Amino acid sequence: MKTLEYLLSIDLNYIAIGLIAVFFTLEHILDTQFNFQRRGHHFWNSFLFMVPFLIGNLFWAVIFVFCIEWLNQNEIGLFHLIELPVWLKLILGVMILDLATYWFHRISHLVPVLWRFHRVHHSDTTMDSSTYFRGHPIEVLFWFGSAPILMSAIFGLDLFTIGVYVLVLTPFLVIEHSNLRFPSWLDKTIGLVITTPNLHKIHHDQDQHYTDSNFADIFILWDRIFGTYTYKPAEQVKLGLAEFDEDKKQRFWYLLKSPFIRIERKN
Numbered sequence: 001m002k003t004l005e006y007l008l009s010i011d012l013n014y015i016a017i018g019l020i021a022v023f024f025t026l027e028h029i030l031d032t033q034f035n036f037q038r039r040g041h042h043f044w045n046s047f048l049f050m051v052p053f054l055i056g057n058l059f060w061a062v063i064f065v066f067c068i069e070w071l072n073q074n075e076i077g078l079f080h081l082i083e084l085p086v087w088l089k090l091i092l093g094v095m096i097l098d099l100a101t102y103w104f105h106r107i108s109h110l111v112p113v114l115w116r117f118h119r120v121h122h123s124d125t126t127m128d129s130s131t132y133f134r135g136h137p138i139e140v141l142f143w144f145g146s147a148p149i150l151m152s153a154i155f156g157l158d159l160f161t162i163g164v165y166v167l168v169l170t171p172f173l174v175i176e177h178s179n180l181r182f183p184s185w186l187d188k189t190i191g192l193v194i195t196t197p198n199l200h201k202i203h204h205d206q207d208q209h210y211t212d213s214n215f216a217d218i219f220i221l222w223d224r225i226f227g228t229y230t231y232k233p234a235e236q237v238k239l240g241l242a243e244f245d246e247d248k249k250q251r252f253w254y255l256l257k258s259p260f261i262r263i264e265r266k267n
Contacts, residue, residue, distance in 0.1 A: 012166055013054070016132065019174040023129035032179045033201075033234065036126040046130040048252040052137040060141045067149050068159050077156020093161035094168060095219065100147045102222040105215040108143070116259040122211065123255060125240030127204055128179035136259060172218055176200035184233065195220040198234040206238045208265070242266035 024043070036042070071077065079089055108118040117139035124131050148162045176197045186196045195216050203214040213230035216222045223229035243266045248254060 012170055013050075015167075016170050016174060019171055020129050020132060023174055023178045023180070027128055027179045030180060032128075033181045034126065034179055034239065039128070042126055042128065042250075043130045045250060045252045045255070046124075046133040049133045049135060049137065049256075052256070053135075053140055056137050056141050060145055064145050064149065065159065068152050068157075068162065071149075071152045072156070072158050075156070076153055078154065079156035081156075090161055090164060093155070093157045094165045096151055096155055096157070097148060097162065097165040098169075098216065098218045099222055100151050101143075102216045102219075102226075104143050104147050105217070106228065108139070109212050109215070114139075119241060119244075119263075120255050120258060122204060123241050123244035123249065123258070124204070125245050125250065127177055127201075127239050129174055129177055131177040132174050134255070136256070138259070169217055176217075182234070187231070191220060192224075193219060193221050199231070201234050201237050201239070202230060202232055204237065204239050205232070206240055206242050210237075211241075 028039070108114040117136045120136040120139070121131070121134050124134055148157065151157055152162070172195065176195065177200070178197060180197070182197045184198065187198050190196065191199055195214070195218060199214050199220055202210050205211055210230055210232065213228050214220065214223050215228055220229065243263050244250065
């Protein structure tokens with residue numbers, strides 16, 4: 001617990017940036033899965049999304065913490081009604097949050113107005129570890145705030161559990177988007193339960209059949225249970241969205257305003 005408490009005392013943005021620095025470096029040193037030019041340009045257009053996110057988070061974090069603490073102080077949620085060991089509550093809490101994120105993610109593909117914001121993340125036709133940054137700040141702040149608050153109201157999750165979930169989630173989000181080669185045997189072993197980088201790349205395929213699959217961030221088990229699991233060899237994946245496959249549509253300012261622009265889906 002002390003190790004977890006120490007890690008949670010570190011700003012998770014620093015952890016994410018540290019991981020991206022490592023994997024972005026590896027993407028330059030090792031044989032990458034997908035080749036593309038102008039890596040610095042791509043990184044910059046992705047990294048810029050951190051600016052509005054951090055500004056918005058200054059306001060949203062206060063509301064988020066207030067809501068969770070209020071729910072806990074009033075002992076609202078299932079975990080306040082039953083006696084469970086702390087370690088079990090922690091494991092169950094992480095799994096519950098990941099399941100909630102799975103459904104929130106799946107819904108964002110089904111509801112047109114939500115897809116307009118979520119497609120910013122899927123628009124990347126040259127994905128690498130910096131794609132971690134590429135998410136519309138309105139979507140990121142809304143989903144990452146709403147899901148934990150809702151699950152806290154239902155199950156009584158506390159800030160510590162939510163912090164551990166985000167701590168576990170962050171390396172997954174960086175590694176799953178990295179432009180590195182991963183062996184297929186990972187998909188056939190730990191990929192039975194855990195989301196591997198290859199399985200997540202399938203989710204970024206331009207073919208909508210694959211885009212609308214493999215929604216889970218940590219436990220691919222949810223996709224297997226709810227019938228949204230698909231598989232194809234990672235080397236056959238064509239990344240991004242066809243309607244964003246031109247340079248001007250890969251730039252930060254265009255992506256930031258794109259949810260408010262009518263863009264016909266090509267696949």
